[in-house]
Amino acid sequence: MNSVKHFNVLIIGAGPAGVGAAVALTKRGIKSIAIIERSDKIGGIPSFYKKKKGGVRTFVRWSRGGIPVFGEDYAQWLEKQLIKTKVQIELQSQVLNIDAKKKILTLVSPEEGEVNYSADAIVMACGSREETPAERGWIAGSRPVRVFYTKQLLRLLDGNHLLPMNNPLIIGSDVIGYAAAAKLKAAGASEAVIVDNCSRPKCSFFERLYFRIWSNPDYQGLSAKSIEVTGIKTASGVNLNGKNIPCDGIVICGELIPNSELALNGDIKVELHSRKPVVAKDYQLSEPGWFAAGNILGGFHGAEWCYFNGQRVARAVANYLS
Ligand SMILES: Cc1cc2nc3c(=O)[nH]c(=O)nc-3n(C[C@H](O)[C@H](O)[C@H](O)COP(=O)(O)OP(=O)(O)OC[C@H]3O[C@@H](n4cnc5c(N)ncnc54)[C@H](O)[C@@H]3O)c2cc1C
Missing domain, CATH: 3.50.50.60 (FAD/NAD(P)-binding domain)
Incomplete structure (x- = not known):
């Protein structure tokens, strides 16, 4: 096996939930964090909804009094929050496999090809897809x-x-x-x-x-x-x-299914019918040190809910690490 880089926390997915978790973990003093994102930009689903004159704003900022915004603006706000932290951002890097027991991720990065990262705790914030x-x-x-x-x-x-x-x-x-x-x-x-x-x-x-x-x-x-x-x-x-x-x-359109394939392949328990990862207390999954945040938890949630959910999951991760 190639050498393994070690982090305190690894986050899979830089959508609202992953960014929320990264920002909150940094505020809690956790030092070595990496966020791994397969696309070439931060923001997850909102980043697909471009800002356009006369266009439709479909993302609601509940923390700003319920103002609807363009997804692209929301994604840019997330990017700003993330850049302020010292979190290592790995774009165009897809996690292909996980070893749940050893807490190792295998990913493909544009600079290094296939690499292995390990961590004390891992947050899965991989979102959902349509049926x-x-x-x-x-x-x-x-x-x-x-x-x-x-x-x-x-x-x-x-x-x-x-x-x-x-x-x-x-x-x-x-x-x-x-x-x-x-x-x-x-x-x-x-x-x-x-x-x-x-x-x-x-x-x-x-x-x-x-x-x-x-x-x-x-x-x-x-x-x-x-x-x-x-x-x-x-x-x-x-x-x-x-x-x-x-x-x-x-x-x-719609009818979302959690992107829980990585969890399933890595022997983390997933409800077969709904594809939700089985969550015990405090967003922890069936293997110790593994957590889930955002739309991967199932159901339909707006971006802001996912961002704040990421922050709640960060609290659970910090408690676990301490
Ligand atoms: C098609 C679609 C349209 C939607 N439209 C709206 C809308 O208009 N308004 C609204 O409020 N909500 C909408 N939603 C809900 C939306 O998903 C949430 O608001 C929010 O984006 C969920 O945040 P998240 O971080 O959980 O997931 P996502 O935003 O999906 O982010 C997950 C991120 O994880 C990355 N990822 C996944 N697997 C891997 C892997 N193996 N390796 C590396 N990276 C990985 C993905 O590339 C993605 O960037 C929509 C959802 C879907 C599926």
Whole structure:
């Protein structure tokens, strides 16, 4: 095995939860900390939501009286907080494997290739991803092109200034779906249709009211519990109980699943159905010295909740180390 660099604390993921944990651990006097992030920037999911004139602000700063901000601004604020600390930041470095018993991470870094880091405590702040159609189970039919996930849509809309569809249909009615409808409308698409397998949208009334500044999508809840995607080469619509709803692009949004694959592969206990890592007292996982913070804990949480959760986890880590 290559030589192993040792730290007091390692944090996997530089999204709101990982940055919250790093900042709070530094304030608690913990000296040698590294944060490892596979992407080339700090901020996690918020960094995908670019700032745009007339664009949609989808991240709420509860600590600033509930002001909605652009994800990019939120990510930049996180970056500033992190840079003020002496935390070692490893960007474009993906953790590939963990040895839970020895508390060793194997990662690939652009400068050093494959390296091993060890620590007295490790925080997993790897976030979550959206369920696939197969995982949702109720999305049937063909798999034509122009079916996107939120992150792909954001890369096209915000990253490349492309509008990938004019008549969008969105599968998933939580806040991510309504945010996508608003972003598409603000970018020039027509009003979206949102479908989900529940009679009322999952997005709260007040959140829907907020997104009405940009769009007022038509909601169609499913009474039959399945939806069929139609179209041979390109998505052309969906079939709901024999009724065809035409569209020229589909976005599958929401229904988050914890990114707990690393934990699972490293023999840390994970609930198989929900993929949540099993959490004992004080955010500790099944192996001593391992902790979880933010969206990896399961459920849907906004960025600010994850940032403050990272800080709570830091307190538990500091108690463990002392
Ligand atoms: C597609 C999507 C859209 C969302 N849209 C909104 C929205 O509009 N408004 C809102 O309030 N909330 C939204 N959310 C919720 C959002 O995830 C949270 O607000 C917040 O970003 C979660 O913070 P986090 O730090 O737990 O995870 P994330 O922000 O996901 O950060 C996790 C970080 O860990 C890194 N990482 C993961 N695995 C590894 C590894 N093996 N090695 C190295 N790095 C790794 C990732 O690259 C990422 O940067 C969305 C979530 C998703 C999945």
